[in-house]
Amino acid sequence: MSKMKGAEVLLEVKNLKTYFFSRRGVLRAVDDVSMSINRGEFIGVVGESGCGKSTLAFSIIRLILPPGKIVNGQVIFNGRDILKLPEEEMRKIRGKDVGMIFQDPMTSLDPLEKIGDQIVETIMEHEKMDKKEAWEKAAKLLESVGLTGDRVNYYPHQLSGGQRQRIMIAMAISLNPQLLIADEPTTALDVVVQEKIMDLLDDLRKEGRAIMLITHDFSLAVDRADRIAVMYAGWLVEFGNAEKLVEEPLHPYSDGLIQSVPDIWIDREIKPMPGFPPDLTNPPSGCRFQPRCPKAMGICKEKEPPTLEVDGRTVKCWLYK
Amino acid sequence: MSSLKAYIITRALLVLPTVIILLTLVFFILRILPGDPIAAMVGQKVPPEVLEKMREEAGLNKPILVQYISYLYDIFRGDFGRSMIWGKRPVINEIADRFPATLELTIFAFTISVLLGILTGSIAAFRRGSKLDASMRVYSIVAYTLFIPWFGMLLQMLFGVYMHIFPIGGRIAPGMEPERITGLYVLDSILTFNGEALSSALLHLFLPSLTLGVVLSGAYTRIVRNNLIEVLHQDFITAYRARGIRRSRIAYHAMKNAFIPVITLMGLQFAILLAGAVLTETTFSWPGMGTFLLERIQYRDYTSVQGAIVFYALFVAVISLIVDIIYALLDPRIRY
DSSP: OOOOOTTOEEEEEEEEEEEEEETTEEEEEEEEEEEEEETTOEEEEEOOTTSSHHHHHHHHTTOOOTTEEEEEEEEEETTEEGGGSOHHHHHHHBTTTEEEEOSOTTTSSOTTSOHHHHHHHHHHHHSOOOHHHHHHHHHHHHHHTTSOGGGGGOOGGGSOHHHHHHHHHHHHTTTOOSEEEEESTTTTSOHHHHHHHHHHHHHHHHTTOEEEEEESOHHHHHHHOSEEEEEETTEEEEEEEHHHHHHSOSSHHHHHHHHTSOOSSSOOOOOOOOSOOOOTTSOOSSSTTGGGOTTOOHHHHHSOOOEEEETTEEEEOGGGO | OHHHHHHHHHHHHHHHHHHHHHHHHHHHHHHHSSSOHHHHHHOSOSOHHHHHHHHHHHTTTSOHHHHHHHHHHHHHTTOOOBOSSTTOOBHHHHHHHHHHHHHHHHHHHHHHHHHHHHHHHHHHHHTTTSHHHHHHHHHHHHHHHOOHHHHHHHHIIIIIIITOOSOSSSSSOTTOOOOOSSSOHHHHHHHTTOHHHHHHHHHHHHHHHHHHHHHHHHHHHHHHHHHHHHHHTSHHHHHHHHTTOOHHHHHHHHHHHHHHHHHHHHHHHHHHHHHHHHHHHHHTTOOSHHHHHHHHHHTTOHHHHHHHHHHHHHHHHHHHHHHHHHHHHHOTTOOO
């Protein structure tokens, strides 16, 4: 687990399409996304709200609820296409091999159960262990995320948002999963707590876990991620080395996102991007970013851009054809 | 938990004004009704001077305010007075005779209504949008609007008259009454190992408690369905799923969360349950508080009716207090 192997692929997403079938039409929340995560790698998935980041995460652990449906693609985890597994097999992967942390720690814990009971239930669902041992493990887990072990006897409402998010993390890592998906884990928290939670995620990565951080905040991903995936309107528009991507973004959308991040140290003008992500039941013709793109050309309106390999990164844009 | 104690005391004190207001209303409404217990009992054939003498003996000739105050005084000493008709038995004894029958009926009806409500409501919620959901919702509305005597008679016709499976009235077959310990026939026959009495009591209980149970279950179906749907959409359910917790356990947690507002409804329903019991009892000639109350209202037996109402009020107050305590114990967020 803790050995960092060069670039052994842990998870590979191939041509994933997750659509929502509503009365208004088909919403293409994740449309033909291909990406990968190596063992022990920290991946940042960025993009504005409603660009399909969370849908991507939920597709990976197959928790898409109707009217949503994974219509195409493969999710290869540890060499197996988990989209083909029976539900019962998939359930055993959730929590055990893939841990997940959610956006709002205030609502992600069962209000009626003690913290300890919730952790113990998770552990005992996947591992044979007697109850006393599981409770001891729960206390140790809480200590490993910077809380005191006696918090097992607390109810969620007795704890702060930051503490609850630590508990969510403790639960997510209770079975030592190889991949941890964090869906906007700090959005609901204040800045100081946010930094601490991010440091905690960093530590977990150092122990050899792969982390997939989903965030709309580019600056959070930049500091820690090895690679960054930029999503726009259900498309993966750019994916590659984090440093390179920030210094020299290939896709105009990546560039726009970076320009709109405020930086308190450098006196730089913030350039907010004009416009909003499109309605995904009725996306613009050609490239979905074209109505907002400062570099749009004639072809952009007519044909969907190809996904190209440029400078070791993938980018979905006509500029590089 | 000492704050819980304080809460209980406050709640108990609040019962007092409730009972006084209720009592006052009943006291005056009864006296506004034409007729009085003496006339109702002896009829018109008695000479007026004899009637007058009987009224004097019963204290009915005194000014109404004097009667009111002396009645209040007696009640607060725990004295429910004596019945004004026939044997002039103490009202408390009359209640002691009748109440176990009502309690037995309400316990069974309550259990049936909650179980039916939870069953139908959770089926609807877990199968939301399906035909099953639609039928449960129709059931909820139909059950809720059923008129107890009509529905009771329908069941009597079907199971009693045509199919001869269940008796259509009474608490137990004549002469089968078990030795009295609590007055609850089912419990008493279990305690005295009287199998025949037990089966007879249960057979007699079935139709009335089913009638009342079905009618009251409609409200539960609705609230269980709505709560469960709401809970199933909450983040912590997704979080449970994401941790690979099995479906049955998630359903358990969802039901537990959805159940909290149901408990509130139980407290409210209890008063309705007692009102429904009056109708059910008259439909099934059930010798409980409902038939007692109805009979004594007809005879203008002031003290008996007042006594029964005070008793009902206290009973409802105690039940709702118990419900609140259960609520506090189940939901850690509420610790008064």
